[in-house]
Amino acid sequence: MDVELEMKIGGMSRGQEARVLLILCLARDIPLIILDEPFAGIDVMSREAIISGIIDYLEDREQSLLISTHDITEVEGLFDYTVMLKKGHAIWSGDMDDLRSEYGSLRDVFRTMYAKEWNK
Template sequence: MTANHYSMEAAAGPAAVECRGLGLTRRKKSILQDISFDIPQGSLTGLLGPNGAGKSSLLRIIAGLAAPDTGSVRVFGQPAGIEQLGMLSLLPDRSNLPGWLSVREWLDFAAGIYPDWDPVKALEVQAELNVSVEPAISSLSRGEEARLQLLTCLSRTAPLIILDEPFTGVDLISRERIASAVVGELADGRRTFLIATHDIREMELLFDRLILIGKGTIRSIEDVDRLRRSGKSVESHYREVFA
């Protein structure tokens, strides 16, 4: 049987993310070098790599929170930047939502802050992720806050969703809930996901594309199905590249 015969392949239009020759240097230390890749619309791309590989820096640049020293990033054909923040929904790494608010208060604020907030979707995802609205955010466990953060991301209609380590410190059940919520979103085919994670085993069934970066350079870009047809799993490929 041959590939490319399925109908869910990327919709027409520019790539969701297009990086060309990205370079970033901070304090004389090179963080990213010559990073180039495309992320087609409607795909779920895993950004994998060891600690300190530059994943978070790359995602921040794509989100427009930092500017690269060289190269360019386009998000749906537009140069990345603060103006593009409405197009993407970012879950930043190791971040907290405003801890002094209750969950309910935060969701109310979020509805006003994000122009693309979808209240109906918010209720759906809230039920799916089992987020309770009463407690103060500062009193949530990591897993609970991770689910709330994901709820915030998914309640928007932004076509690109960038999750930076959404599973850090999250328990098994919460992980499964998060993963299945992501799948539910992806199935509409309208959203593009870019997920940086260390949890390869949890996530490998979800990815359809992989970008492996190490020490600030691209080490491998793979189509996951092609990988499996050659008898390799995401995990074994990761080991091969970084061993």
């Protein structure tokens, strides 16, 4: 995650702090990790480092990762299974491969499933 070990949290950028918090979450030996908007307010380089770190770390582990996010374009490759919510209700859930074959990318899904809400 490219974080200097001597650095204090108070002196870190938002992106560096987010990487440290992710390290702390991933370091726990638990079956499910839940991240709520882990990329909000983080620069592109930190997002890429975090996404790469998640992929590398979880590749050989028996852990599940649940991410709640609106930043769907950048993290689309992370998901095996997706649940799309609208006003607190699941409007679609399933394997990402099925979702892509039916709708295309997550960006296309977002536009298809949520466009009516934005136009109201």
